Amino acid sequence: MPDARRTDAVLLLVALVWGSSYLSAQTATAVLPVLVVLFARYALSALACAGLVAADRGSGPWTRDEIRIGLPLGVTQAAVLVVETYGVAHTSAANAGLIISLTIVITPLLDRGGGRGGLPPAFYAAAGVCLLAVGLLMSGNGFHAPRLGDLLMLGAAVIRAGHVALVGRLTAGRAIRPLRLTTVQTLVGTGLFLVPAAGELPTLVHVGAAGWAQLLYLALFCSVFAFLAQTWAVQRTSASRASLLLGTEPIWAAAIGIGLAGEHFTPLTGLGAALMVAGTYWGQSVERAHRAAVRTKAPGTARPATNDPPSRTDSLEDTPCPPTTTTPTTPTSV
Numbered sequence: 001m002p003d004a005r006r007t008d009a010v011l012l013l014v015a016l017v018w019g020s021s022y023l024s025a026q027t028a029t030a031v032l033p034v035l036v037v038l039f040a041r042y043a044l045s046a047l048a049c050a051g052l053v054a055a056d057r058g059s060g061p062w063t064r065d066e067i068r069i070g071l072p073l074g075v076t077q078a079a080v081l082v083v084e085t086y087g088v089a090h091t092s093a094a095n096a097g098l099i100i101s102l103t104i105v106i107t108p109l110l111d112r113g114g115g116r117g118g119l120p121p122a123f124y125a126a127a128g129v130c131l132l133a134v135g136l137l138m139s140g141n142g143f144h145a146p147r148l149g150d151l152l153m154l155g156a157a158v159i160r161a162g163h164v165a166l167v168g169r170l171t172a173g174r175a176i177r178p179l180r181l182t183t184v185q186t187l188v189g190t191g192l193f194l195v196p197a198a199g200e201l202p203t204l205v206h207v208g209a210a211g212w213a214q215l216l217y218l219a220l221f222c223s224v225f226a227f228l229a230q231t232w233a234v235q236r237t238s239a240s241r242a243s244l245l246l247g248t249e250p251i252w253a254a255a256i257g258i259g260l261a262g263e264h265f266t267p268l269t270g271l272g273a274a275l276m277v278a279g280t281y282w283g284q285s286v287e288r289a290h291r292a293a294v295r296t297k298a299p300g301t302a303r304p305a306t307n308d309p310p311s312r313t314d315s316l317e318d319t320p321c322p323p324t325t326t327t328p329t330t331p332t333s334v
Contacts, residue, residue, distance in 0.1 A: 003236065011234075011242055014230050018222060023093040023261055036197045040204065044219035048219065049179065052224075070183075070185055075188060076166060078193070084153065087152030094265070094273070095137050097250045098137055098277075099150060099154055100156060101280045102154065105284075108287045126280075129275055133276035134276070137272035137276065
């Protein structure tokens with residue numbers, strides 16, 4: 001297989017894995033308390049990351065920045081995962097994957113650093129399309145009061161956008177190794193969820209093989225594997241192409257929810273799904289073009305496209321380690 005096709009295939013696999021994380025999280029929370037799921041996922045991810053760090057003996061000692069920045073990012077990542085996990089437990093996997101895509105258009109609104117100036121009107125038009133899509137997705141079989149899970153996923157998208165913007169600000173201009181930062185974040189999350197989940201940890205003893213399979217899949221595939229595969233792939237392609245392929249995550253989330261979980265789309269939710277995908281792609285392309293134009297006008301600030309990989313931090317995601325870019329643009333999942 002040619003290198004370009006192999007890279008595209010890896011990126012699509014990452015998007016598929018992230019899209020499937022919503023259904024996996026939903027299945028796990030059906031048999032375990034949410035806080036236990038979060039603790040187990042973080043703990044398993046931390047063990048895997050620590051093992052990888054230990055195996056990479058030639059990478060040198062930990063730096064102060066990796067620890068100092070990883071601590072607050074671990075807290076904000078944990079906040080994202082709490083809201084996401086509770087949200088996906090009270091809505092469909094398809095809706096969860098689609099609504100969290102709002103991160104794409106919310107992040108540039110929060111990440112106004114770097115002297116980029118105001119975003120073009122087309123971006124706000126794309127954001128309006130996404131908001132209309134959210135309303136249709138929440139409507140279900142007809143217009144009614146929004147469902148709790150959909151509102152939580154909407155809140156998760158806002159919190160995640162703030163987290164991604166914070167990642168950009170804290171890591172800009174610093175030599176931080178993604179695996180080390182991921183390890184700190186997972187250790188922080190493990191510590192944060194240990195006490196709240198302690199009283200219900202004995203429930204893990206009664207979880208069958210299927211439940212443990214879901215937890216391992218969330219930790220090892222949707223978090224550790226997906227991030228490392230993303231890092232490998234974005235180093236071999238352009239940021240635009242990587243963003244496009246990783247941006248198929250909500251499509252996979254919807255397809256898996258319908259195909260495996262038997263979820264049904266009404267005409268209204270089907271229209272909302274189409275508008276959400278179109279709006280996020282439109283907003284992403286407008287923001288990326290605006291960013292490139294600003295860099296071109298600012299002497300000494302332009303960077304090669306391959307050094308600006310898209311970021312996904314962390315879906316239920318997920319505890320991936322964000323790369324050291326200032327403008328991550330792809331959604332993250334649970």
